[in-house]
Amino acid sequence: MSDQTVSQDVVVSLLYRLTLDDGSLVEESTADDPLVYLHGHDNIIPGLENALNGMVVGEQKQVSVEAVDAYGEYEPDEVDEVPVSELPDGLEPEVGMVLAVHDEDGEEDVAQITGIEDDVIILDFNHPLAGQRLHFDVTIAELREATAEELEHGHVHDDDYEDDEDYEDED
Numbered sequence: 256m257s258d259q260t261v262s263q264d265v266v267v268s269l270l271y272r273l274t275l276d277d278g279s280l281v282e283e284s285t286a287d288d289p290l291v292y293l294h295g296h297d298n299i300i301p302g303l304e305n306a307l308n309g310m311v312v313g314e315q316k317q318v319s320v321e322a323v324d325a326y327g328e329y330e331p332d333e334v335d336e337v338p339v340s341e342l343p344d345g346l347e348p349e350v351g352m353v354l355a356v357h358d359e360d361g362e363e364d365v366a367q368i369t370g371i372e373d374d375v376i377i378l379d380f381n382h383p384l385a386g387q388r389l390h391f392d393v394t395i396a397e398l399r400e401a402t403a404e405e406l407e408h409g410h411v412h413d414d415d416y417e418d419d420e421d422y423e424d425e426d
């Protein structure tokens with residue numbers, strides 16, 4: 256018995272099925288492997304997080320999220336051409352391959368190869384779901400209070416969590 260609802264600082268176990276406008280399945284999380292996250296700390300896309308507010312365990316809902324509240328609009332400027340000669344030795348580029356790319360400041364970004372033309376590859380830095388309206392079929396599987404440490408870190412510590420590097424020195 257519980258009157259707990261999805262709200263700020265609650266740990267949510269979520270079952271979901273994510274599809275696109277054309278009905279294609281992107282991913283799903285089932286009872287064997289629910290998505291567990293700390294609510295109210297930007298751990299999931301804002302459009303979904305907002306829609307889950309106030310739900311109770313066992314409740315099911317269909318949520319559609321516009322691109323702007325999901326992974327953003329598709330930005331044509333976020334596409335670069337890179338000479339094949341600048342790729343790391345031994346890398347055989349293929350369309351669909353995802354690369355970790357470091358910019359001048361050493362920041363890592365992820366890009367997908369969307370084309371190969373003669374001696375250049377086309378690298379798309381947009382999120383693969385950018386520009387897409389997302390449809391979630393969600394069920395709340397479980398709710399619990401967060402621990403003080405989880406609240407401090409802003410994310411969940413479940414049985415098999417590996418903490419981020421920022422907190423390494425706390426072990």
Ligand code: ZN
Nearest residue numbers: 408418419422
């Ligand atoms: Zn942590």
